[in-house]
Amino acid sequence: MSAALLAAALFGAIAAIQASIIRKHGLLSRPMLGVLVAYLVGWLLHLVAIAELPLYLAQVGVGASLVVTALLASFVMGEPLRREHWVAVAAMVAGLGILAIAAGDIGQSTFTDRTTIALYSVLATVGLLGWLAWRSTHPLAGVVLATLAGVAYGLSPIATRALVDFSWEPDTLATAISIGLFGSLGFLLYSVALNRTSVTAATSPQILLQTAIPAAVGIALFNDEVRDGWWPLAISAFVISVAASVVLCGAETRLDLLDAADVESADT
Known part of the structure; x- marks a missing residue:
């Protein structure tokens, strides 16, 4: 859990920096190398969390990066949070605490021909649809x-489970x-999305899907467990945590105001 929260802190801090760099210097720029290094360190921490926690808990833990971004906006960048954002911060912390208590044993980490083919089929499909969306106006x-x-x-993170019990088998x-x-x-x-739409519109679906998809797959296919009698609380905590993430995306968009302020200052 500590690894998940450290990854969240790193991802949360780098999110605002990434958006600013892309808008000022473009995707293929030297400052983006630092962003890539930070993401790599965060991924290694995320790997530790995936190896030790059920996927639903690891993903919600990393999703707490939005709390970090919101708090940075409030205390470092002078962007006060609205009441609903503070409620979302408290809800995220409470949801994480309940999930940590409710979490059971980790399920299997083996992959078959069918799951490997499914992963690469989705990869190709997402790549094709992404290219079409990039071309679209x-x-x-x-x-x-x-x-x-x-x-x-x-x-x-679903594929990362292969590293938990790694072998040199073709599927793994x-x-x-x-x-x-x-x-x-x-x-x-x-x-690319950060350069085409607001941070809210770019971050909300990303956080929602990168949390919900591994959670569902971990329980349905990998048999990640929840402690006996804790299913209702675990489901409620998961829903509350994801909802809090979406609300906090609204706080993250306030960082856009900093870019506008920088432009106005440069003009004057």
Whole structure:
């Protein structure tokens, strides 16, 4: 859990920096190398969390990155949070606490030919749809890109389970390779989405899908467990945590005001 929260702190801090760099310097720029290094460190911490926790708890823990971003906006950047954002922060903390108590044993981590083929089929589909959305000039293209980024980011931790009991079997090796492919695709789609739409529109579907997809797959396919008698509380805590994430995306968009202020200052 400590690894998940450390990853959340890193991801939360780098989110605002990534948006600012992309809008000022573009996707292919030297400052983006630092962002990539930070994401790699965060992924290693995320890997530790995935190895030790059920996927639903690891993903909600990392999703707490929005709390970090919101608090940075409030205390460091002078962007006061509204009442609903403080309620969302408290709800996220409470949801994480309940999920941590309710979490049971980790399920299996083996992959078969069928699951490996399914992963690569989704990877190809998301890549194709992402290319089409990137080419599109429709006003909702940015939201579509962010949604596809959420799918890619959601499947990356699923594939990461292959590293928990790693072997040199073809299925495990192919699944392990897909981790980097999903992560790179998600990073690219999310970066482009940040340049095509607001941070809220880009982050809300990404956080929702990268949390919900691994949680559902972990329970349905990997048999991740919840403690006996804790299912109602665990489900409620998960829903509350995801809802809090979506609300906090609204606080993250306030960072856009900083970019506008920088432009106005430069003009004057």
